[in-house]
Amino acid sequence: MSGRVQVERMIEALLFAAAEPLSAADLARRLPEGADVGAALAGLKQAYAERGVRLACVADRWRFQTADDLAFLMTEEREEPRRLSKAAQETLAIIAYHQPVTRAEIEAIRGVQASRGTLDVLLELGLVRLRGRRRTPGRPVTLGTTDAFLEHYGLSSLADLPGALEMRAMGLLDLDLPSDFSVPNPAAPVDDEDPLEEGDEPEFHQDFLGAEGEGGAD
Amino acid sequence: MSGRVQVERMIEALLFAAAEPLSAADLARRLPEGADVGAALAGLKQAYAERGVRLACVADRWRFQTADDLAFLMTEEREEPRRLSKAAQETLAIIAYHQPVTRAEIEAIRGVQASRGTLDVLLELGLVRLRGRRRTPGRPVTLGTTDAFLEHYGLSSLADLPGALEMRAMGLLDLDLPSDFSVPNPAAPVDDEDPLEEGDEPEFHQDFLGAEGEGGAD
Amino acid sequence: MSQKPFQPQLDFEAATEAAEDGEALIVDIDGYEGPLHVLLALARSQKVDLLKLSVLKLAEQYLAFVHQARRLRFSLAADYLVMASWLAYLKSRLLLPKPEKLPAEEPPAEEVAAQLAFRLAKLDAMRRAADALRDGPQLKRDVFVRGDPEAVRIVSSTRFDANLYALMQAYIGQRKRDHARHYQPRPPEAYPLEEARARLRGKLPELGGWTALQAIAPFAPAAETGGPSRASYVASTLSASLELVKEGALEARQLEHFAEVYLRARARAGGEATA
Numbered sequence: 001m002s003g004r005v006q007v008e009r010m011i012e013a014l015l016f017a018a019a020e021p022l023s024a025a026d027l028a029r030r031l032p033e034g035a036d037v038g039a040a041l042a043g044l045k046q047a048y049a050e051r052g053v054r055l056a057c058v059a060d061r062w063r064f065q066t067a068d069d070l071a072f073l074m075t076e077e078r079e080e081p082r083r084l085s086k087a088a089q090e091t092l093a094i095i096a097y098h099q100p101v102t103r104a105e106i107e108a109i110r111g112v113q114a115s116r117g118t119l120d121v122l123l124e125l126g127l128v129r130l131r132g133r134r135r136t137p138g139r140p141v142t143l144g145t146t147d148a149f150l151e152h153y154g155l156s157s158l159a160d161l162p163g164a165l166e167m168r169a170m171g172l173l174d175l176d177l178p179s180d181f182s183v184p185n186p187a188a189p190v191d192d193e194d195p196l197e198e199g200d201e202p203e204f205h206q207d208f209l210g211a212e213g214e215g216g217a218d
Numbered sequence: 219m220s221g222r223v224q225v226e227r228m229i230e231a232l233l234f235a236a237a238e239p240l241s242a243a244d245l246a247r248r249l250p251e252g253a254d255v256g257a258a259l260a261g262l263k264q265a266y267a268e269r270g271v272r273l274a275c276v277a278d279r280w281r282f283q284t285a286d287d288l289a290f291l292m293t294e295e296r297e298e299p300r301r302l303s304k305a306a307q308e309t310l311a312i313i314a315y316h317q318p319v320t321r322a323e324i325e326a327i328r329g330v331q332a333s334r335g336t337l338d339v340l341l342e343l344g345l346v347r348l349r350g351r352r353r354t355p356g357r358p359v360t361l362g363t364t365d366a367f368l369e370h371y372g373l374s375s376l377a378d379l380p381g382a383l384e385m386r387a388m389g390l391l392d393l394d395l396p397s398d399f400s401v402p403n404p405a406a407p408v409d410d411e412d413p414l415e416e417g418d419e420p421e422f423h424q425d426f427l428g429a430e431g432e433g434g435a436d
Numbered sequence: 437m438s439q440k441p442f443q444p445q446l447d448f449e450a451a452t453e454a455a456e457d458g459e460a461l462i463v464d465i466d467g468y469e470g471p472l473h474v475l476l477a478l479a480r481s482q483k484v485d486l487l488k489l490s491v492l493k494l495a496e497q498y499l500a501f502v503h504q505a506r507r508l509r510f511s512l513a514a515d516y517l518v519m520a521s522w523l524a525y526l527k528s529r530l531l532l533p534k535p536e537k538l539p540a541e542e543p544p545a546e547e548v549a550a551q552l553a554f555r556l557a558k559l560d561a562m563r564r565a566a567d568a569l570r571d572g573p574q575l576k577r578d579v580f581v582r583g584d585p586e587a588v589r590i591v592s593s594t595r596f597d598a599n600l601y602a603l604m605q606a607y608i609g610q611r612k613r614d615h616a617r618h619y620q621p622r623p624p625e626a627y628p629l630e631e632a633r634a635r636l637r638g639k640l641p642e643l644g645g646w647t648a649l650q651a652i653a654p655f656a657p658a659a660e661t662g663g664p665s666r667a668s669y670v671a672s673t674l675s676a677s678l679e680l681v682k683e684g685a686l687e688a689r690q691l692e693h694f695a696e697v698y699l700r701a702r703a704r705a706g707g708e709a710t711a
């Protein structure tokens with residue numbers, strides 16, 4: 001009988017989409033007048049008895065949950081970053097546009113100290129690399145982006161990074177910025193940088209972050 | 219319980235529990251070696267075809283979702299969606315069907331200048347993304363749709379866009395207008411437009427994720 | 437097309453006015469975004485395959501539309517008028533007998549008409565596609581995913597969310613902040629003199645013997661909690677002690693420059709000050 005099947009379908013959808021378990025009364029309120037909620041719940045419970053998902057009643061409220069015997073499937077948790085934190089995103093943006101850039105320069109633009117966790121994440125994801133050393137006192141290590149960065153963002157070269165014109169076209173630049181506002185060209189040749197030499201493997205945390213790098217503060 | 223049924227149960231449980239769609243590769247990684255994920259997914263899709271919850275493939279990944287004929291029940295779950303303006307809808311359609319497409323090309327098709335706000339909204343909502351640059355003079359930035367777009371409209375891939383095949387057959391998706399075409403358009407002259415290049419097909423996953431995208435590469 | 441003289445029979449008053457109003461390009465006539473959208477709407481009313489549409493009829497309809505719109509005193513956008521004059525020209529070419537020789541680089545009028553029809557068909561296809569997308573099942577409007585996923589988050593870990601627009605936003609956001617940033621040093625907090633005086637007065641009974649100033653001044657609280665520095669405590673306590681010395685409540689002595697200052701309560705209050 002199709003009326004019964006339809007009520008079962010409705011309950012199925014409602015329980016599936018609900019953010020929390022629903023009582024029979026909750027369900028009845030949202031179903032067409034006269035629907036036999038009890039019978040439909042019993043029917044559904046039966047139908048799902050052998051499946052990977054079961055209909056369970058906890059404290060008089062109903063919900064779908066995965067079958068107990070499959071719990072082993074649900075244990076694995078992968079802690080891999082899918083989305084960059086705001087700090088990492090911002091740092092990556094600066095490195096991309098201002099490369100080669102030193103840590104001090106990143107901090108100058110961001111107005112906060114570069115946290116160690118942020119750069120670690122970017123290095124670990126392979127989006128950022130140590131490029132060389134600036135030919136200035138102290139020979140600070142410079143950072144730049146990697147080929148993986150270009151791949152991820154679908155760019156064929158650094159020259160493809162959208163510049164000020166495109167930012168304006170997308171409405172990202174407002175009029176309140178000074179007229180001399182410019183975005184550097186990351187593809188331009190650099191003459192004050194030495195490539196990292198063979199054997200010059202900067203101790204990242206020492207050379208770049210200094211001793212005081214905060215522990216992953218984002 | 220036969221092996222096939224067990225695999226179906228496992229997939230069922232995983233997809234129910236997951237907070238986001240999972241690809242066949244994601245599933246295979248979590249299932250016992252040698253499980254026939256494809257057959258099990260097909261079987262599940264069949265089993266759920268008439269139910270209140272259905273198995274759907276969006277952006278090449280699988281998810282359970284409520285049957286669309288039951289939308290009327292879901293008043294409490296419905297989020298007031300940001301309504302796209304007609305201009306934004308049309309722009310989104312042009313980007314979806316013509317990608318990768320430049321702003322000038324969108325304007326050429328619509329015959330009006332893209333108003334500020336139209337593209338911003340689509341980018342902001344994450345329905346559209348910057349894909350790269352056209353390899354033509356000026357190297358204009360190209361636009362394309364995102365996975366979120368496919369998920370939102372329940373499409374398993376760009377090939378599923380309604381009517382795309384016929385439109386392509388009729389030449390309606392070609393970007394180059396017939397030769398010598400010259401409707402005057404003060405807003406966006408089209409005579410400096412170059413056709414899409416060979417090999418610049420909207421292969422979404424390839425372009426976006428590079429070699430290690432999607433598949434079980436981890 | 438500039439070789440041929442033609443009179444579009446239109447005056448450009450409205451366009452001029454509109455331009456003066458600064459809204460020449462954002463004019464919205466009956467919800468049409470631009471001339472092409474008007475043409476499409478008119479073409480649809482012919483109810484034929486768009487590719488086989490009568491451009492002649494279309495041109496007439498459009499000219500009538502623009503005429504009507506102008507009479508209703510809409511401020512008419514330049515685009516509409518350019519399109520109108522172009523269509524009037526195209527119409528005249530379609531109607532006139534073909535000249536023996538076409539001027540160089542001017543395609544036959546029929547071809548131009550066909551191209552216009554094709555272009556309208558393209559826009560129409562996108563309009564229909566937009567409608568199809570809008571009317572199809574949409575997430576959170578027609579279909580819903582699991583409302584309460586189980587505690588285990590199963591994420592597809594190989595996917596990395598790289599969004600160029602977000603990257604640009606992140607960049608610009610910082611540069612803007614950079615421009616807006618001002619240096620605002622926080623003034624150091626000082627140990628108020630009144631407080632130091634009151635405290636020292638309270639301590640007088642304990643100061644029977646010579647006691648080092650350093651030992652009397654309060655110690656700064658643990659770092660990071662704010663509050664005055666140790667130096668401020670010492671300085672304020674010294675100032676307060678000098679006042680008490682002047683009042684005759686206290687004696688102070690220092691053996692040499694930079695040596696420790698010692699303080700002692702005077703045996704009897706109320707005498708003359710000691711140097």
